[in-house]
Amino acid sequence: MFTGIVEATGKIATVQPLEGEGLRVMVVSEHFPLADVAIGDSIAVSGACMTVVAKTERSFKFDISAESLRCTVGLDDPGREVNLEKAMRFGDRVGGHLVSGHVDGLGEVMKFQQVGESWQLVVQAEKSLAKYVAIKGSIVIDGVSLTTNQVKDVQDRCIFSVNLIPHTVEVTTLKNLKVGDKVNLEIDLIARYLERMLPAGDAFATLKQRKG
Incomplete structure (x- = not known):
């Protein structure tokens, strides 16, 4: 779950095809700390909930299916700026509203x-x-x-x-x-x-x- 309060923006750095359909996308951000993010955690990328499959100090990667690509926009365009938010913790302030990260x-x-x-x-x-x-x-x-x-x-x-x-x-x-x-x-x-x-x-x- 998320709150819709953007923590930072990042840019799509690379987009690589996966076997079959789908892509592996790398996002880079200088202002989005990833020290408390683990592999398997969720991050909302311009409103779409994505699972972290790899990370460095200033970047992370996620896999996106062909179906998700059909339902969303802006997640497969190198150089594009994206909004970023980590999944909320129990006890966090809900400054926006309860958000699932599922694009409708x-x-x-x-x-x-x-x-x-x-x-x-x-x-x-x-x-x-x-x-x-x-x-x-x-x-x-x-x-x-x-x-x-x-x-x-x-x-x-x-x-x-x-x-x-x-x-x-x-x-x-x-x-x-x-x-x-x-x-x-x-x-x-x-x-x-x-x-x-x-x-x-x-x-x-x-x-x-x-x-x-």
Whole structure:
């Protein structure tokens, strides 16, 4: 589990093919201490939970399957900057929200502009994610825990916006985004379980009973 609070950024240094399908990727970072990271530990790389298979003082490697490559963006591009976060420990502060590191879909940047002292980021996502995105709810974009300010369903897609404070822009890769870029999205963990526990019809009936 993670919290969506990025600890540092790194860069993809090498990408090597594995036998069959999949890649072994090396990430290098000067500001992401790895002394307390062991082989087999989990690190969120731009929102995707990856298992450390090798490490040095300033780099680590992970293997990514062909399926994960199809579901994510930005994990196989040498030279690309990525957001990094170690798995949380029990007792840690949860500065963002509970994050699993499982990417649910991709979004596309529609707008990224400065508004006053903050930045507005507008993203469109596939329609299947729309029911999980709520105003003032939590969402993860490239590993960063953010709060949605506006949500709108348009035909076959969902459009939502978030505001970024200057600190978030400065210390994450979100500062590099441009219109048309793809981003990794993870929906709120609670919304995922609520859907499983309360199918749409049952949830509506439960709400009517409570109001009655």
